[in-house]
Amino acid sequence: MIEFIHPTLFFFIAAALLPFLKGTTRKIVLLGAPLLAFFGLLMSIEGTHGVLSSMGQEFILGRVDKLSLVFGYVFTIAALIGLVYSLHVERDGEHMAALLYAGSSLGAVFAGDLFTLFIFWEIMAFTSVFLVWFRGSESAAVGIRYLMVHTFGGVALLGGIAIYVANGGGIAFDALPHTGLGPTLILIGFLINAAVPPFHAWLPDAYPESTIPGIVFMAAFTTKTAVYVLVRGFPGTEILVPLGVTMALYGVVYAVLENDIRRLLAYHIISQVGYMVAAVGMGTDLALNGAVSHAYAHILYKGLLMMGMSSVVFMTGRKKLTELGGLYKTMPITFSLYMIGGFAISAFPLFSGFVTKSMVISAAIEIHRPAVSLLLTLASAGTFLHTGLKLPYYVFFAKDAGIVAKDPPPNMIAGMALAAFMCVFIGVWPEFLYKSLPFAADYHPYTGDHVVGALLMLLFTALGFFMLLKKLDPEPTISVDTDWFYRKAVPGFMWLVNKPIAAYEERVTGFYKKGIIAPGVWVSKFSEYLDLLIIDPLVNATAAVHLFWVSYCRKFDVRVIDGMVNAVGRGVFGGGWFSNIFEKYIVYGLINVVGYMNHVGARIFKRLQTGSVHNYAMIIIVGAFILANIYILFRDQLPSNLIVWKWGLG
Amino acid sequence: MKEEVPYTESVAGQKSKATTPLGKFYEGIFENPETLRKVKKGFYITLGVLSVGDIFVHRHHAVFFWDHIPAFMGAYGLISTILIIVISKYIGHALLMKKEDYYD
Incomplete structure (x- = not known):
C-alpha cells in the first residue's frame, strides 16, 4: 500500500515529458498530471513520508497533515483549471514553466523542514518568472524586477534559516519563535512572497505583464504558499494583524485608481491576502481556519476573475478600462462566468467568498478586535465596489467601445466554468470545505444576521457605486507604488555609488598605493641595477659576436655565392645564342622544305583533277x-x- | 517570443451587436429602458425590505454596540463606499497618479 505519492512528482515528470509529446497525448499528460496528483492526495495517509537523512539532519519531503493536504487539494485543482484554460497554447515552454511552478509550490507545501522549503521556494521564483518572460520582449525588464525582489526574499529566508539553525533551532519547520534575528528574517522572506506592503510592489508590477494564461497560475501559487507557511510558522504573530488590515485597504485604494484591468485584479489579490495575513496574526483556531479556507476560496475565485479578464485581453487585444466597454453583448459567457467570480470575491451569500471571509471577520469579532472587524468589512465593501461593480461595469457595459469580439475558445470557457462551478459549489455546500480544515472550530456561516448583514452591506455599496458613478470614471494614468524606489530612484542610488562608495573606494586606493605600489617601486629599482650590472654586459657581448658573424656571412655572400650566380648566368647566355642559330637555320629550314614539298604535290594533284x-x-x-x-x-x-x-x- | 495575437479587431465608433443567444438575451434586458426601470425599482424595494427586516433578525453574536442598530451594515457599506472613492481619488490625484509614460 502506497501511503503517499508526492504530487510534485507528477508535475515535474509531465514537464520533462512535454517537449517529446504532440497533439492529444500532450493534452492528456497536461491534464493527467494535476488529476493524478489530486487523486494521489485523496488517498494519502497522514504522517511523515519521504525522509532523507544527511549530515545528521532529517530532510522531510512529505509532511502530510490536514493543513498541508487542504493546500495540496486546492493547488492541484487550481493547476488543473489553469491547464484547461491554457490548453490551446502550443509553446511547450509556457506549460513547462507552469507545471514546474505548480509542482514546486506543492513541494513547498509538503516540505517538513526549512531547507526543503527553501529549495522549492526558489524553484517557484525561477519558474514563475518565465510566465512573465514568455509575454514578449517588453516584459524582460519586469521579469528581472520580479526576480530581483524574489531573490532578495530568498536570501532573507536562507539567511534567517542559517541563523536560526546555527542558534540551535533545528531545521524542522513548525511554529517558529516570534523573536530573534533568524525567525525575523524568515518572516521577512515569507512576507515578501505574501506581497505585504512595502514588499508588495512586485505583484501588481509583474502579474499583469505575464502571459494570458500565465496569470492564472501566478494568482494561485506564490501568495497562497506564503499564507500556508505563515499559518505553519507564525500563527498568532501580533504584527501580522495590522499588516494584514493595511494590505486589505491598500489594495482597495489602488484599485480605485487603476486603469489596467488585470492590474486592478492584482491589487485585489493584495487586498484579499490581507484578510488571510490578519487572520494568521489573530492566531485562534477559527481565525486560522478562516485564513486557510479563505486562501482555498480565493485561489478559485481569483483564478476565475483573472481568466475572465485575460479572456477580454486575449479577444480584444486591449487591457485598459478607458478603451473597453459594451462587451456583454459579444462576450456574454465570459461576462456571466466573470460575474460568478465577482459575487464570490464580494462574499455574496451562496458564493464561496461568503463562507470563508465571514469566518475571518467573525474571528476578529470573537477576540474583540472592533477596529479590525470594521476595517476588514470596509475593505470588503471596496472589493465588491471594484471587482463586482466597477470592473465589469466599465468592461462589459458603460460606453460601447465598438469592439468586434466574441467569446474565447472552448477550453478557456471550460477552465472558467470549472472555477465558477467550484465557487458556487463551496458557497452552497460549505461543509465540503469545512470538513478538510485543519483546526477544530465550529462555524456556521448561514445565520440570519450574517446573511442579512452581508446583503445590506453589499446592496448599499452598489447604491453608493451608482450614486458616485461619475467620480469613478477610469482615467488613463498609472499609479506609482513602492516599486518607485527601485524604478525611479536610480539617481539616488547613483549618488550613493558616486559619493559614499566612491569615497570609500578612494581610501582603499590610498592604502593600495602606500602598501602595495610603494614597495613595488623599490623592487623595480633593484631590478634596474641588476639590469645595468649583469644583463647589459651579457647582451652587449652577444651583440658583438652576432655582429662578427653577420659580417662574415656578408663576405661569403659577396665573394662566393654572387660569383657562382654570375658564372651560371653567363653560361645560360651562351646557350641562348647557340639555340638561336639552331632555330633560325635548321628548324625554320625544315619547315620551309615541308611547305615547298606540299606546294609541289598540290600542283601534281591539280593536274589529275580534270573533271572528266x-x-x-x-x-x-x-x-x-x-x-x-x-x-x-x-x-x-x-x-x-x-x-x-x-x-x-x- | 511573440505576443499572442487577439482573434478579433475592433472598429472604432461602431456599436457592437449580440450574435449569440445568450448575448441577445442580455441585450433584451440591458438595452430596454422599461426593464432597467423595473430592475431599479426592485433594487430599491429590496434595500427597503432588508433595512426594515433587519430589525427582526436575531443576533447570534452581538458583541459590539453597533450590532444592535438596525440596518447598520447597510449604512456602513454606503459610507465605506463613499469614503473609499473620495479618499482614494484624492490621494491618487495628489500623489500617486502619473502619466502612462512616467517610467519610460
Whole structure:
C-alpha cells in the first residue's frame, strides 16, 4: 500500500515529458498530471513520508497533515483549471514553466523542514518568472524586477534559516519563535512572497505583464504558499494583524485608481491576502481556519476573475478600462462566468467568498478586535465596489467601445466554468470545505444576521457605486507604488555609488598605493641595477659576436655565392645564342622544305583533277589493278594481318 | 517570443451587436429602458425590505454596540463606499497618479 505519492512528482515528470509529446497525448499528460496528483492526495495517509537523512539532519519531503493536504487539494485543482484554460497554447515552454511552478509550490507545501522549503521556494521564483518572460520582449525588464525582489526574499529566508539553525533551532519547520534575528528574517522572506506592503510592489508590477494564461497560475501559487507557511510558522504573530488590515485597504485604494484591468485584479489579490495575513496574526483556531479556507476560496475565485479578464485581453487585444466597454453583448459567457467570480470575491451569500471571509471577520469579532472587524468589512465593501461593480461595469457595459469580439475558445470557457462551478459549489455546500480544515472550530456561516448583514452591506455599496458613478470614471494614468524606489530612484542610488562608495573606494586606493605600489617601486629599482650590472654586459657581448658573424656571412655572400650566380648566368647566355642559330637555320629550314614539298604535290594533284569522268574511271581501274596485284602478291601474309580479311571475308 | 495575437479587431465608433443567444438575451434586458426601470425599482424595494427586516433578525453574536442598530451594515457599506472613492481619488490625484509614460 502506497501511503503517499508526492504530487510534485507528477508535475515535474509531465514537464520533462512535454517537449517529446504532440497533439492529444500532450493534452492528456497536461491534464493527467494535476488529476493524478489530486487523486494521489485523496488517498494519502497522514504522517511523515519521504525522509532523507544527511549530515545528521532529517530532510522531510512529505509532511502530510490536514493543513498541508487542504493546500495540496486546492493547488492541484487550481493547476488543473489553469491547464484547461491554457490548453490551446502550443509553446511547450509556457506549460513547462507552469507545471514546474505548480509542482514546486506543492513541494513547498509538503516540505517538513526549512531547507526543503527553501529549495522549492526558489524553484517557484525561477519558474514563475518565465510566465512573465514568455509575454514578449517588453516584459524582460519586469521579469528581472520580479526576480530581483524574489531573490532578495530568498536570501532573507536562507539567511534567517542559517541563523536560526546555527542558534540551535533545528531545521524542522513548525511554529517558529516570534523573536530573534533568524525567525525575523524568515518572516521577512515569507512576507515578501505574501506581497505585504512595502514588499508588495512586485505583484501588481509583474502579474499583469505575464502571459494570458500565465496569470492564472501566478494568482494561485506564490501568495497562497506564503499564507500556508505563515499559518505553519507564525500563527498568532501580533504584527501580522495590522499588516494584514493595511494590505486589505491598500489594495482597495489602488484599485480605485487603476486603469489596467488585470492590474486592478492584482491589487485585489493584495487586498484579499490581507484578510488571510490578519487572520494568521489573530492566531485562534477559527481565525486560522478562516485564513486557510479563505486562501482555498480565493485561489478559485481569483483564478476565475483573472481568466475572465485575460479572456477580454486575449479577444480584444486591449487591457485598459478607458478603451473597453459594451462587451456583454459579444462576450456574454465570459461576462456571466466573470460575474460568478465577482459575487464570490464580494462574499455574496451562496458564493464561496461568503463562507470563508465571514469566518475571518467573525474571528476578529470573537477576540474583540472592533477596529479590525470594521476595517476588514470596509475593505470588503471596496472589493465588491471594484471587482463586482466597477470592473465589469466599465468592461462589459458603460460606453460601447465598438469592439468586434466574441467569446474565447472552448477550453478557456471550460477552465472558467470549472472555477465558477467550484465557487458556487463551496458557497452552497460549505461543509465540503469545512470538513478538510485543519483546526477544530465550529462555524456556521448561514445565520440570519450574517446573511442579512452581508446583503445590506453589499446592496448599499452598489447604491453608493451608482450614486458616485461619475467620480469613478477610469482615467488613463498609472499609479506609482513602492516599486518607485527601485524604478525611479536610480539617481539616488547613483549618488550613493558616486559619493559614499566612491569615497570609500578612494581610501582603499590610498592604502593600495602606500602598501602595495610603494614597495613595488623599490623592487623595480633593484631590478634596474641588476639590469645595468649583469644583463647589459651579457647582451652587449652577444651583440658583438652576432655582429662578427653577420659580417662574415656578408663576405661569403659577396665573394662566393654572387660569383657562382654570375658564372651560371653567363653560361645560360651562351646557350641562348647557340639555340638561336639552331632555330633560325635548321628548324625554320625544315619547315620551309615541308611547305615547298606540299606546294609541289598540290600542283601534281591539280593536274589529275580534270573533271572528266573517263579520266577518273581510268584512275580507278589502275588503282583496282594495283590493289589486285598487291592482294595476289601478299595473299599468304594477309589472313593473319588484315582484320577485314579475318572477319569480313573469311 | 511573440505576443499572442487577439482573434478579433475592433472598429472604432461602431456599436457592437449580440450574435449569440445568450448575448441577445442580455441585450433584451440591458438595452430596454422599461426593464432597467423595473430592475431599479426592485433594487430599491429590496434595500427597503432588508433595512426594515433587519430589525427582526436575531443576533447570534452581538458583541459590539453597533450590532444592535438596525440596518447598520447597510449604512456602513454606503459610507465605506463613499469614503473609499473620495479618499482614494484624492490621494491618487495628489500623489500617486502619473502619466502612462512616467517610467519610460
